[in-house]
Amino acid sequence: MPLRFWSCLTLALFAATPANAKSCAPAWVAGWASSQFRPTGDAALPAGTLANRTLRQIVRPSVSGDRLRVRISNLAGTRPLMLAGASIARARGAAAPTIDPATLMALRFDGKPDVIVPAGADYLSDPVSLPTKALDNIAISIRYQGDPDQTSHPGSRATSWHLPGDHLTDEAMTSAAHFDHWFNLAALEVERCAPxxxxxxxxxxxxxxxxxxxxxxxxxxxxxxxxxxxxxxxxxxxxxxxxxxxxxxxxxxxxxxxxxxxxxxxxxxxxxxxxxxxxxxxxxxxxxxxxxxxxxxxxxxxxxxxxxxxxxxxxxxxxxxxxxxxxxxxxxxxxxxxxxxxxxxxxxxxxxxxxxxxxxxxxxxxxxxxxxxxxxxxxxxxxxxxxxxxxxxxxxxxxxxxxxxxxxx
Structure with a gap:
Protein backbone atom coordinates (compact mmCIF):
# COMPACT_ATOMS: atom_id res chain seq x y z
CA MET A 1 0.00 0.00 0.00
CA PRO A 2 1.11 3.60 -0.55
CA LEU A 3 3.11 5.21 2.23
CA ARG A 4 0.49 7.95 2.39
CA PHE A 5 -2.16 5.37 3.44
CA TRP A 6 -0.08 4.07 6.34
CA SER A 7 0.74 7.62 7.42
CA CYS A 8 -2.91 8.59 7.42
CA LEU A 9 -3.88 5.39 9.28
CA THR A 10 -1.22 6.00 11.92
CA LEU A 11 -2.39 9.57 12.39
CA ALA A 12 -6.02 8.46 12.63
CA LEU A 13 -5.23 5.83 15.27
CA PHE A 14 -3.10 8.28 17.23
CA ALA A 15 -5.86 10.86 17.16
CA ALA A 16 -8.49 8.34 18.23
CA THR A 17 -6.57 7.00 21.21
CA PRO A 18 -7.07 9.89 23.67
CA ALA A 19 -10.79 10.05 22.91
CA ASN A 20 -11.37 6.33 23.46
CA ALA A 21 -8.95 5.59 26.28
CA LYS A 22 -10.00 5.90 29.91
CA SER A 23 -7.66 7.69 32.25
CA CYS A 24 -6.95 5.67 35.38
CA ALA A 25 -4.79 6.34 38.40
CA PRO A 26 -5.16 3.14 40.46
CA ALA A 27 -5.18 3.60 44.22
CA TRP A 28 -5.47 1.24 47.17
CA VAL A 29 -8.12 1.59 49.86
CA ALA A 30 -8.89 -0.61 52.85
CA GLY A 31 -12.10 -2.45 51.95
CA TRP A 32 -12.25 -4.50 55.14
CA ALA A 33 -10.15 -4.48 58.31
CA SER A 34 -10.00 -5.83 61.85
CA SER A 35 -7.99 -4.55 64.79
CA GLN A 36 -5.48 -7.25 65.70
CA PHE A 37 -3.98 -7.75 69.17
CA ARG A 38 -2.89 -10.45 71.61
CA PRO A 39 -5.92 -12.45 72.81
CA THR A 40 -6.17 -13.26 76.51
CA GLY A 41 -8.38 -15.40 78.72
CA ASP A 42 -11.21 -17.17 76.93
CA ALA A 43 -10.34 -15.33 73.70
CA ALA A 44 -7.04 -17.22 73.39
CA LEU A 45 -6.98 -20.66 71.77
CA PRO A 46 -5.40 -23.66 73.52
CA ALA A 47 -1.76 -24.04 72.55
CA GLY A 48 -1.33 -26.01 69.33
CA THR A 49 -4.83 -25.32 67.96
CA LEU A 50 -3.47 -23.73 64.78
CA ALA A 51 -0.23 -25.68 64.47
CA ASN A 52 0.38 -26.82 60.87
CA ARG A 53 -3.26 -26.18 60.00
CA THR A 54 -5.13 -24.37 57.25
CA LEU A 55 -7.42 -21.60 58.51
CA ARG A 56 -10.18 -20.21 56.26
CA GLN A 57 -11.73 -16.85 57.17
CA ILE A 58 -14.62 -15.01 55.49
CA VAL A 59 -14.62 -11.21 55.14
CA ARG A 60 -16.77 -8.71 53.28
CA PRO A 61 -15.17 -5.72 51.53
CA SER A 62 -17.26 -2.56 51.71
CA VAL A 63 -16.30 -1.24 48.27
CA SER A 64 -15.74 -2.72 44.82
CA GLY A 65 -12.42 -2.95 43.04
CA ASP A 66 -10.32 -4.62 40.39
CA ARG A 67 -7.46 -6.12 42.41
CA LEU A 68 -7.06 -7.33 45.99
CA ARG A 69 -4.24 -7.78 48.45
CA VAL A 70 -4.26 -9.18 51.98
CA ARG A 71 -2.54 -7.72 55.03
CA ILE A 72 -1.23 -10.46 57.34
CA SER A 73 -0.44 -9.41 60.92
CA ASN A 74 2.04 -10.79 63.44
CA LEU A 75 1.47 -7.80 65.70
CA ALA A 76 1.43 -9.75 68.98
CA GLY A 77 4.04 -12.28 67.93
CA THR A 78 7.30 -12.51 69.83
CA ARG A 79 8.84 -14.62 67.06
CA PRO A 80 8.43 -14.78 63.28
CA LEU A 81 5.09 -15.97 61.89
CA MET A 82 5.70 -18.66 59.27
CA LEU A 83 3.05 -19.29 56.63
CA ALA A 84 3.52 -22.14 54.17
CA GLY A 85 0.96 -20.66 51.79
CA ALA A 86 -2.27 -18.71 51.34
CA SER A 87 -5.16 -18.49 48.89
CA ILE A 88 -8.17 -16.31 48.13
CA ALA A 89 -11.54 -16.97 46.48
CA ARG A 90 -15.15 -15.88 46.49
CA ALA A 91 -17.09 -17.66 49.22
CA ARG A 92 -20.50 -19.17 48.55
CA GLY A 93 -21.84 -17.41 51.64
CA ALA A 94 -20.93 -15.91 54.99
CA ALA A 95 -21.77 -18.90 57.18
CA ALA A 96 -19.87 -21.77 55.51
CA PRO A 97 -16.31 -22.39 54.25
CA THR A 98 -17.40 -23.38 50.74
CA ILE A 99 -15.80 -21.38 47.93
CA ASP A 100 -16.38 -20.95 44.20
CA PRO A 101 -13.43 -22.96 42.80
CA ALA A 102 -13.50 -21.02 39.56
CA THR A 103 -12.34 -17.95 41.48
CA LEU A 104 -9.64 -19.64 43.57
CA MET A 105 -6.22 -17.99 43.36
CA ALA A 106 -2.97 -18.59 45.20
CA LEU A 107 -1.63 -15.63 47.12
CA ARG A 108 2.03 -14.78 46.71
CA PHE A 109 4.43 -12.79 48.84
CA ASP A 110 7.26 -11.23 46.87
CA GLY A 111 6.46 -13.78 44.20
CA LYS A 112 6.73 -16.77 46.54
CA PRO A 113 3.96 -18.93 48.05
CA ASP A 114 5.41 -18.84 51.58
CA VAL A 115 6.25 -15.91 53.84
CA ILE A 116 7.96 -15.20 57.15
CA VAL A 117 6.40 -12.22 58.93
CA PRO A 118 8.73 -10.65 61.53
CA ALA A 119 7.60 -10.35 65.14
CA GLY A 120 5.34 -7.35 65.63
CA ALA A 121 5.03 -6.67 61.90
CA ASP A 122 2.42 -6.77 59.13
CA TYR A 123 3.06 -8.10 55.61
CA LEU A 124 1.13 -7.39 52.41
CA SER A 125 0.51 -10.09 49.85
CA ASP A 126 1.17 -9.44 46.20
CA PRO A 127 -1.92 -8.10 44.41
CA VAL A 128 -4.22 -10.53 42.61
CA SER A 129 -6.62 -9.69 39.79
CA LEU A 130 -9.95 -10.69 41.31
CA PRO A 131 -12.60 -8.10 40.40
CA THR A 132 -14.81 -7.83 43.45
CA LYS A 133 -18.15 -6.21 44.16
CA ALA A 134 -18.84 -4.41 47.39
CA LEU A 135 -20.31 -6.69 50.08
CA ASP A 136 -19.10 -9.87 48.34
CA ASN A 137 -18.05 -12.69 50.66
CA ILE A 138 -14.34 -13.33 50.23
CA ALA A 139 -12.59 -16.40 51.67
CA ILE A 140 -8.95 -16.05 52.69
CA SER A 141 -7.13 -19.25 53.61
CA ILE A 142 -3.74 -19.37 55.31
CA ARG A 143 -1.60 -22.40 56.06
CA TYR A 144 0.51 -22.23 59.20
CA GLN A 145 3.97 -23.72 59.36
CA GLY A 146 4.49 -24.67 62.98
CA ASP A 147 2.52 -23.29 65.94
CA PRO A 148 2.10 -19.51 65.68
CA ASP A 149 2.05 -16.94 68.45
CA GLN A 150 -1.55 -15.78 68.58
CA THR A 151 -2.48 -12.45 67.02
CA SER A 152 -6.23 -12.16 66.79
CA HIS A 153 -9.46 -10.23 66.63
CA PRO A 154 -11.64 -12.27 69.02
CA GLY A 155 -14.94 -10.46 68.45
CA SER A 156 -15.34 -11.35 64.79
CA ARG A 157 -19.04 -12.28 64.92
CA ALA A 158 -17.96 -14.42 61.96
CA THR A 159 -17.05 -18.10 61.80
CA SER A 160 -13.61 -19.35 60.73
CA TRP A 161 -12.76 -22.96 59.83
CA HIS A 162 -9.58 -25.00 60.22
CA LEU A 163 -8.20 -28.42 59.32
CA PRO A 164 -4.78 -30.05 59.82
CA GLY A 165 -2.52 -30.00 56.76
CA ASP A 166 -2.79 -28.23 53.42
CA HIS A 167 -6.37 -27.36 52.44
CA LEU A 168 -5.73 -24.10 50.61
CA THR A 169 -7.49 -25.39 47.48
CA ASP A 170 -10.35 -27.29 49.16
CA GLU A 171 -13.75 -26.30 47.86
CA ALA A 172 -15.70 -27.18 51.01
CA MET A 173 -13.21 -27.98 53.84
CA THR A 174 -15.39 -30.92 54.82
CA SER A 175 -15.42 -31.78 58.56
CA ALA A 176 -13.47 -28.65 59.49
CA ALA A 177 -13.45 -27.47 63.10
CA HIS A 178 -14.48 -23.87 63.66
CA PHE A 179 -14.50 -20.90 66.03
CA ASP A 180 -15.79 -17.33 65.91
CA HIS A 181 -12.52 -15.35 65.77
CA TRP A 182 -10.22 -13.89 63.14
CA PHE A 183 -6.51 -14.68 63.36
CA ASN A 184 -3.56 -12.86 61.72
CA LEU A 185 -5.89 -11.13 59.24
CA ALA A 186 -5.64 -7.35 59.53
CA ALA A 187 -7.09 -6.13 56.23
CA LEU A 188 -8.32 -6.83 52.75
CA GLU A 189 -7.23 -3.92 50.57
CA VAL A 190 -8.92 -3.09 47.27
CA GLU A 191 -7.38 -1.37 44.26
CA ARG A 192 -9.73 0.87 42.34
CA CYS A 193 -9.39 2.81 39.14
CA ALA A 194 -11.90 5.34 40.46
CA PRO A 195 -11.11 7.51 43.50
Missing amino acids: ARLIVALGDSITDGKGSTTNGNDRWTDVLAERLQADPKRRAIAIVNQGIGGNQLLDDGLGPNALARLDRDVLAQPGVSHLILLEGINDLGTLTREAPVSIEAHQAHVARIIGAYRQIIARAHARGIKVIGATVMPFVGNGYYHADAQNEADRQAVNAWIRNPGHFDAVIDFDRVTRDPVHPDRLLPAYDDGDALHPSPKGYRAMGDAIPLSLFD
Whole structure:
Protein backbone atom coordinates (compact mmCIF):
# COMPACT_ATOMS: atom_id res chain seq x y z
CA MET A 1 0.00 0.00 0.00
CA PRO A 2 1.11 3.60 -0.55
CA LEU A 3 3.11 5.21 2.23
CA ARG A 4 0.49 7.95 2.39
CA PHE A 5 -2.16 5.37 3.44
CA TRP A 6 -0.08 4.07 6.34
CA SER A 7 0.74 7.62 7.42
CA CYS A 8 -2.91 8.59 7.42
CA LEU A 9 -3.88 5.39 9.28
CA THR A 10 -1.22 6.00 11.92
CA LEU A 11 -2.39 9.57 12.39
CA ALA A 12 -6.02 8.46 12.63
CA LEU A 13 -5.23 5.83 15.27
CA PHE A 14 -3.10 8.28 17.23
CA ALA A 15 -5.86 10.86 17.16
CA ALA A 16 -8.49 8.34 18.23
CA THR A 17 -6.57 7.00 21.21
CA PRO A 18 -7.07 9.89 23.67
CA ALA A 19 -10.79 10.05 22.91
CA ASN A 20 -11.37 6.33 23.46
CA ALA A 21 -8.95 5.59 26.28
CA LYS A 22 -10.00 5.90 29.91
CA SER A 23 -7.66 7.69 32.25
CA CYS A 24 -6.95 5.67 35.38
CA ALA A 25 -4.79 6.34 38.40
CA PRO A 26 -5.16 3.14 40.46
CA ALA A 27 -5.18 3.60 44.22
CA TRP A 28 -5.47 1.24 47.17
CA VAL A 29 -8.12 1.59 49.86
CA ALA A 30 -8.89 -0.61 52.85
CA GLY A 31 -12.10 -2.45 51.95
CA TRP A 32 -12.25 -4.50 55.14
CA ALA A 33 -10.15 -4.48 58.31
CA SER A 34 -10.00 -5.83 61.85
CA SER A 35 -7.99 -4.55 64.79
CA GLN A 36 -5.48 -7.25 65.70
CA PHE A 37 -3.98 -7.75 69.17
CA ARG A 38 -2.89 -10.45 71.61
CA PRO A 39 -5.92 -12.45 72.81
CA THR A 40 -6.17 -13.26 76.51
CA GLY A 41 -8.38 -15.40 78.72
CA ASP A 42 -11.21 -17.17 76.93
CA ALA A 43 -10.34 -15.33 73.70
CA ALA A 44 -7.04 -17.22 73.39
CA LEU A 45 -6.98 -20.66 71.77
CA PRO A 46 -5.40 -23.66 73.52
CA ALA A 47 -1.76 -24.04 72.55
CA GLY A 48 -1.33 -26.01 69.33
CA THR A 49 -4.83 -25.32 67.96
CA LEU A 50 -3.47 -23.73 64.78
CA ALA A 51 -0.23 -25.68 64.47
CA ASN A 52 0.38 -26.82 60.87
CA ARG A 53 -3.26 -26.18 60.00
CA THR A 54 -5.13 -24.37 57.25
CA LEU A 55 -7.42 -21.60 58.51
CA ARG A 56 -10.18 -20.21 56.26
CA GLN A 57 -11.73 -16.85 57.17
CA ILE A 58 -14.62 -15.01 55.49
CA VAL A 59 -14.62 -11.21 55.14
CA ARG A 60 -16.77 -8.71 53.28
CA PRO A 61 -15.17 -5.72 51.53
CA SER A 62 -17.26 -2.56 51.71
CA VAL A 63 -16.30 -1.24 48.27
CA SER A 64 -15.74 -2.72 44.82
CA GLY A 65 -12.42 -2.95 43.04
CA ASP A 66 -10.32 -4.62 40.39
CA ARG A 67 -7.46 -6.12 42.41
CA LEU A 68 -7.06 -7.33 45.99
CA ARG A 69 -4.24 -7.78 48.45
CA VAL A 70 -4.26 -9.18 51.98
CA ARG A 71 -2.54 -7.72 55.03
CA ILE A 72 -1.23 -10.46 57.34
CA SER A 73 -0.44 -9.41 60.92
CA ASN A 74 2.04 -10.79 63.44
CA LEU A 75 1.47 -7.80 65.70
CA ALA A 76 1.43 -9.75 68.98
CA GLY A 77 4.04 -12.28 67.93
CA THR A 78 7.30 -12.51 69.83
CA ARG A 79 8.84 -14.62 67.06
CA PRO A 80 8.43 -14.78 63.28
CA LEU A 81 5.09 -15.97 61.89
CA MET A 82 5.70 -18.66 59.27
CA LEU A 83 3.05 -19.29 56.63
CA ALA A 84 3.52 -22.14 54.17
CA GLY A 85 0.96 -20.66 51.79
CA ALA A 86 -2.27 -18.71 51.34
CA SER A 87 -5.16 -18.49 48.89
CA ILE A 88 -8.17 -16.31 48.13
CA ALA A 89 -11.54 -16.97 46.48
CA ARG A 90 -15.15 -15.88 46.49
CA ALA A 91 -17.09 -17.66 49.22
CA ARG A 92 -20.50 -19.17 48.55
CA GLY A 93 -21.84 -17.41 51.64
CA ALA A 94 -20.93 -15.91 54.99
CA ALA A 95 -21.77 -18.90 57.18
CA ALA A 96 -19.87 -21.77 55.51
CA PRO A 97 -16.31 -22.39 54.25
CA THR A 98 -17.40 -23.38 50.74
CA ILE A 99 -15.80 -21.38 47.93
CA ASP A 100 -16.38 -20.95 44.20
CA PRO A 101 -13.43 -22.96 42.80
CA ALA A 102 -13.50 -21.02 39.56
CA THR A 103 -12.34 -17.95 41.48
CA LEU A 104 -9.64 -19.64 43.57
CA MET A 105 -6.22 -17.99 43.36
CA ALA A 106 -2.97 -18.59 45.20
CA LEU A 107 -1.63 -15.63 47.12
CA ARG A 108 2.03 -14.78 46.71
CA PHE A 109 4.43 -12.79 48.84
CA ASP A 110 7.26 -11.23 46.87
CA GLY A 111 6.46 -13.78 44.20
CA LYS A 112 6.73 -16.77 46.54
CA PRO A 113 3.96 -18.93 48.05
CA ASP A 114 5.41 -18.84 51.58
CA VAL A 115 6.25 -15.91 53.84
CA ILE A 116 7.96 -15.20 57.15
CA VAL A 117 6.40 -12.22 58.93
CA PRO A 118 8.73 -10.65 61.53
CA ALA A 119 7.60 -10.35 65.14
CA GLY A 120 5.34 -7.35 65.63
CA ALA A 121 5.03 -6.67 61.90
CA ASP A 122 2.42 -6.77 59.13
CA TYR A 123 3.06 -8.10 55.61
CA LEU A 124 1.13 -7.39 52.41
CA SER A 125 0.51 -10.09 49.85
CA ASP A 126 1.17 -9.44 46.20
CA PRO A 127 -1.92 -8.10 44.41
CA VAL A 128 -4.22 -10.53 42.61
CA SER A 129 -6.62 -9.69 39.79
CA LEU A 130 -9.95 -10.69 41.31
CA PRO A 131 -12.60 -8.10 40.40
CA THR A 132 -14.81 -7.83 43.45
CA LYS A 133 -18.15 -6.21 44.16
CA ALA A 134 -18.84 -4.41 47.39
CA LEU A 135 -20.31 -6.69 50.08
CA ASP A 136 -19.10 -9.87 48.34
CA ASN A 137 -18.05 -12.69 50.66
CA ILE A 138 -14.34 -13.33 50.23
CA ALA A 139 -12.59 -16.40 51.67
CA ILE A 140 -8.95 -16.05 52.69
CA SER A 141 -7.13 -19.25 53.61
CA ILE A 142 -3.74 -19.37 55.31
CA ARG A 143 -1.60 -22.40 56.06
CA TYR A 144 0.51 -22.23 59.20
CA GLN A 145 3.97 -23.72 59.36
CA GLY A 146 4.49 -24.67 62.98
CA ASP A 147 2.52 -23.29 65.94
CA PRO A 148 2.10 -19.51 65.68
CA ASP A 149 2.05 -16.94 68.45
CA GLN A 150 -1.55 -15.78 68.58
CA THR A 151 -2.48 -12.45 67.02
CA SER A 152 -6.23 -12.16 66.79
CA HIS A 153 -9.46 -10.23 66.63
CA PRO A 154 -11.64 -12.27 69.02
CA GLY A 155 -14.94 -10.46 68.45
CA SER A 156 -15.34 -11.35 64.79
CA ARG A 157 -19.04 -12.28 64.92
CA ALA A 158 -17.96 -14.42 61.96
CA THR A 159 -17.05 -18.10 61.80
CA SER A 160 -13.61 -19.35 60.73
CA TRP A 161 -12.76 -22.96 59.83
CA HIS A 162 -9.58 -25.00 60.22
CA LEU A 163 -8.20 -28.42 59.32
CA PRO A 164 -4.78 -30.05 59.82
CA GLY A 165 -2.52 -30.00 56.76
CA ASP A 166 -2.79 -28.23 53.42
CA HIS A 167 -6.37 -27.36 52.44
CA LEU A 168 -5.73 -24.10 50.61
CA THR A 169 -7.49 -25.39 47.48
CA ASP A 170 -10.35 -27.29 49.16
CA GLU A 171 -13.75 -26.30 47.86
CA ALA A 172 -15.70 -27.18 51.01
CA MET A 173 -13.21 -27.98 53.84
CA THR A 174 -15.39 -30.92 54.82
CA SER A 175 -15.42 -31.78 58.56
CA ALA A 176 -13.47 -28.65 59.49
CA ALA A 177 -13.45 -27.47 63.10
CA HIS A 178 -14.48 -23.87 63.66
CA PHE A 179 -14.50 -20.90 66.03
CA ASP A 180 -15.79 -17.33 65.91
CA HIS A 181 -12.52 -15.35 65.77
CA TRP A 182 -10.22 -13.89 63.14
CA PHE A 183 -6.51 -14.68 63.36
CA ASN A 184 -3.56 -12.86 61.72
CA LEU A 185 -5.89 -11.13 59.24
CA ALA A 186 -5.64 -7.35 59.53
CA ALA A 187 -7.09 -6.13 56.23
CA LEU A 188 -8.32 -6.83 52.75
CA GLU A 189 -7.23 -3.92 50.57
CA VAL A 190 -8.92 -3.09 47.27
CA GLU A 191 -7.38 -1.37 44.26
CA ARG A 192 -9.73 0.87 42.34
CA CYS A 193 -9.39 2.81 39.14
CA ALA A 194 -11.90 5.34 40.46
CA PRO A 195 -11.11 7.51 43.50
CA ALA A 196 -12.24 6.17 46.86
CA ARG A 197 -12.72 7.52 50.36
CA LEU A 198 -12.52 5.52 53.57
CA ILE A 199 -14.43 5.83 56.83
CA VAL A 200 -12.75 4.21 59.83
CA ALA A 201 -15.06 3.41 62.75
CA LEU A 202 -12.96 3.40 65.94
CA GLY A 203 -14.75 2.06 68.97
CA ASP A 204 -15.49 -0.55 71.60
CA SER A 205 -17.83 -3.56 71.66
CA ILE A 206 -20.75 -1.46 70.41
CA THR A 207 -18.79 -0.86 67.21
CA ASP A 208 -17.32 -4.37 67.24
CA GLY A 209 -20.92 -5.62 67.22
CA LYS A 210 -21.54 -7.50 70.48
CA GLY A 211 -25.20 -8.51 70.31
CA SER A 212 -25.26 -8.64 66.52
CA THR A 213 -25.94 -11.86 64.61
CA THR A 214 -23.01 -14.23 64.06
CA ASN A 215 -22.36 -14.30 60.27
CA GLY A 216 -25.27 -11.87 59.86
CA ASN A 217 -23.24 -8.75 59.10
CA ASP A 218 -25.72 -6.55 60.97
CA ARG A 219 -23.44 -4.31 63.04
CA TRP A 220 -24.15 -0.59 62.70
CA THR A 221 -21.12 -0.29 60.44
CA ASP A 222 -22.55 -2.99 58.14
CA VAL A 223 -25.84 -1.08 57.95
CA LEU A 224 -23.92 2.06 56.99
CA ALA A 225 -21.92 0.16 54.34
CA GLU A 226 -25.13 -1.14 52.79
CA ARG A 227 -26.65 2.34 52.73
CA LEU A 228 -23.55 3.78 51.04
CA GLN A 229 -23.66 1.07 48.38
CA ALA A 230 -27.38 1.65 47.78
CA ASP A 231 -26.65 5.31 46.96
CA PRO A 232 -25.20 5.69 43.43
CA LYS A 233 -23.47 8.92 44.45
CA ARG A 234 -21.62 7.35 47.36
CA ARG A 235 -20.61 3.86 46.23
CA ALA A 236 -16.95 4.88 46.18
CA ILE A 237 -16.97 5.34 49.97
CA ALA A 238 -15.55 2.40 51.94
CA ILE A 239 -15.91 1.75 55.66
CA VAL A 240 -13.87 -0.47 57.97
CA ASN A 241 -14.71 -1.52 61.52
CA GLN A 242 -11.91 -1.06 64.06
CA GLY A 243 -13.94 -1.80 67.17
CA ILE A 244 -12.59 -3.89 70.05
CA GLY A 245 -14.76 -5.27 72.82
CA GLY A 246 -14.00 -3.61 76.15
CA ASN A 247 -11.88 -0.91 74.51
CA GLN A 248 -11.19 2.30 76.39
CA LEU A 249 -9.72 5.66 75.54
CA LEU A 250 -7.37 5.74 78.50
CA ASP A 251 -6.56 2.24 79.74
CA ASP A 252 -5.91 -1.13 78.13
CA GLY A 253 -8.68 -3.71 78.37
CA LEU A 254 -9.09 -6.81 76.23
CA GLY A 255 -6.98 -4.92 73.68
CA PRO A 256 -4.82 -1.76 73.66
CA ASN A 257 -6.38 1.62 74.44
CA ALA A 258 -7.65 3.81 71.64
CA LEU A 259 -4.80 6.32 71.83
CA ALA A 260 -2.23 3.51 71.64
CA ARG A 261 -3.77 1.99 68.52
CA LEU A 262 -4.76 5.18 66.68
CA ASP A 263 -1.74 5.26 64.37
CA ARG A 264 -2.03 1.63 63.32
CA ASP A 265 -5.79 1.15 63.18
CA VAL A 266 -6.79 4.55 61.77
CA LEU A 267 -4.05 6.80 60.45
CA ALA A 268 -2.20 4.05 58.58
CA GLN A 269 -5.27 2.78 56.71
CA PRO A 270 -4.93 3.46 52.96
CA GLY A 271 -7.49 5.97 51.71
CA VAL A 272 -8.77 7.14 55.11
CA SER A 273 -10.68 10.40 54.86
CA HIS A 274 -13.17 10.17 57.76
CA LEU A 275 -13.06 8.87 61.33
CA ILE A 276 -16.14 8.04 63.39
CA LEU A 277 -15.18 7.89 67.07
CA LEU A 278 -17.52 6.02 69.42
CA GLU A 279 -15.47 5.51 72.60
CA GLY A 280 -15.89 6.33 76.28
CA ILE A 281 -18.59 4.10 77.74
CA ASN A 282 -16.05 1.66 79.21
CA ASP A 283 -13.96 4.50 80.62
CA LEU A 284 -17.05 5.88 82.35
CA GLY A 285 -18.13 2.49 83.67
CA THR A 286 -14.81 1.19 84.96
CA LEU A 287 -14.18 4.26 87.12
CA THR A 288 -16.52 3.04 89.86
CA ARG A 289 -16.99 -0.63 89.01
CA GLU A 290 -15.00 -1.80 92.03
CA ALA A 291 -15.71 1.02 94.49
CA PRO A 292 -17.09 4.57 94.65
CA VAL A 293 -14.74 7.51 94.09
CA SER A 294 -14.87 11.16 95.07
CA ILE A 295 -16.61 13.87 93.07
CA GLU A 296 -13.16 15.29 92.33
CA ALA A 297 -12.09 11.94 90.86
CA HIS A 298 -15.20 11.89 88.67
CA GLN A 299 -14.43 15.38 87.40
CA ALA A 300 -10.79 14.53 86.72
CA HIS A 301 -11.82 11.37 84.85
CA VAL A 302 -14.21 13.28 82.59
CA ALA A 303 -11.45 15.81 81.90
CA ARG A 304 -9.08 12.99 80.89
CA ILE A 305 -11.69 11.48 78.54
CA ILE A 306 -12.16 14.86 76.88
CA GLY A 307 -8.38 15.24 76.68
CA ALA A 308 -8.20 11.91 74.81
CA TYR A 309 -10.83 13.15 72.36
CA ARG A 310 -8.74 16.29 71.77
CA GLN A 311 -5.65 14.19 71.10
CA ILE A 312 -7.43 11.99 68.56
CA ILE A 313 -8.93 15.00 66.79
CA ALA A 314 -5.57 16.79 66.59
CA ARG A 315 -3.68 13.76 65.31
CA ALA A 316 -6.35 12.96 62.71
CA HIS A 317 -6.60 16.57 61.55
CA ALA A 318 -2.84 16.56 60.99
CA ARG A 319 -3.48 13.89 58.34
CA GLY A 320 -6.39 15.78 56.78
CA ILE A 321 -9.00 13.41 58.23
CA LYS A 322 -12.50 14.63 59.13
CA VAL A 323 -13.36 13.49 62.66
CA ILE A 324 -16.97 12.72 63.55
CA GLY A 325 -17.81 12.29 67.22
CA ALA A 326 -20.53 9.90 68.33
CA THR A 327 -22.28 10.50 71.64
CA VAL A 328 -21.96 7.90 74.41
CA MET A 329 -25.09 5.77 74.75
CA PRO A 330 -26.98 5.07 78.01
CA PHE A 331 -25.91 2.20 80.27
CA VAL A 332 -27.80 2.56 83.55
CA GLY A 333 -29.12 -0.87 84.50
CA ASN A 334 -26.06 -2.76 83.27
CA GLY A 335 -25.09 -5.38 85.83
CA TYR A 336 -21.35 -5.17 85.18
CA TYR A 337 -20.95 -1.40 85.60
CA HIS A 338 -23.99 -0.73 87.88
CA ALA A 339 -23.94 2.94 86.94
CA ASP A 340 -25.39 5.43 89.42
CA ALA A 341 -26.50 9.04 89.16
CA GLN A 342 -22.92 10.32 89.21
CA ASN A 343 -21.87 8.01 86.35
CA GLU A 344 -24.84 9.31 84.41
CA ALA A 345 -23.80 12.88 85.17
CA ASP A 346 -20.34 12.05 83.83
CA ARG A 347 -21.89 10.69 80.63
CA GLN A 348 -23.97 13.83 80.21
CA ALA A 349 -20.88 16.01 80.68
CA VAL A 350 -18.96 14.03 78.07
CA ASN A 351 -21.85 14.16 75.61
CA ALA A 352 -22.27 17.90 76.14
CA TRP A 353 -18.65 18.37 75.11
CA ILE A 354 -19.08 16.12 72.06
CA ARG A 355 -22.18 18.04 70.95
CA ASN A 356 -20.64 21.46 71.52
CA PRO A 357 -19.67 23.02 68.15
CA GLY A 358 -15.98 23.57 67.52
CA HIS A 359 -14.69 20.25 68.84
CA PHE A 360 -15.56 17.50 66.38
CA ASP A 361 -16.10 18.27 62.70
CA ALA A 362 -19.56 16.71 62.96
CA VAL A 363 -21.61 14.72 65.48
CA ILE A 364 -23.68 11.53 65.26
CA ASP A 365 -26.05 11.52 68.22
CA PHE A 366 -26.32 7.80 68.98
CA ASP A 367 -27.48 8.70 72.50
CA ARG A 368 -30.55 10.43 71.12
CA VAL A 369 -31.21 7.56 68.70
CA THR A 370 -31.03 4.72 71.22
CA ARG A 371 -32.22 6.11 74.57
CA ASP A 372 -35.59 5.44 76.14
CA PRO A 373 -37.58 8.72 76.05
CA VAL A 374 -39.25 7.77 79.33
CA HIS A 375 -35.96 6.80 81.02
CA PRO A 376 -33.24 8.65 79.07
CA ASP A 377 -30.46 7.15 81.19
CA ARG A 378 -31.36 3.71 79.77
CA LEU A 379 -31.46 2.10 76.35
CA LEU A 380 -34.82 1.86 74.65
CA PRO A 381 -36.03 -1.67 75.49
CA ALA A 382 -36.64 -2.49 71.82
CA TYR A 383 -32.98 -1.69 71.10
CA ASP A 384 -31.51 -3.46 74.15
CA ASP A 385 -29.87 -6.85 73.62
CA GLY A 386 -30.62 -7.66 77.24
CA ASP A 387 -27.70 -6.31 79.26
CA ALA A 388 -28.68 -2.61 79.26
CA LEU A 389 -25.42 -1.82 77.46
CA HIS A 390 -25.26 -3.45 74.01
CA PRO A 391 -27.80 -2.87 71.26
CA SER A 392 -29.78 -5.65 69.63
CA PRO A 393 -29.69 -6.10 65.85
CA LYS A 394 -32.71 -3.79 65.74
CA GLY A 395 -30.75 -1.25 67.74
CA TYR A 396 -27.76 -1.51 65.42
CA ARG A 397 -30.10 -1.01 62.47
CA ALA A 398 -31.43 2.18 64.06
CA MET A 399 -27.87 3.44 64.63
CA GLY A 400 -26.77 2.74 61.05
CA ASP A 401 -29.91 4.28 59.61
CA ALA A 402 -29.53 7.46 61.69
CA ILE A 403 -26.17 8.49 60.16
CA PRO A 404 -26.56 11.27 57.55
CA LEU A 405 -24.71 10.15 54.42
CA SER A 406 -24.00 13.80 53.64
CA LEU A 407 -21.36 13.71 56.40
CA PHE A 408 -19.06 11.91 53.95
CA ASP A 409 -19.45 14.24 50.98
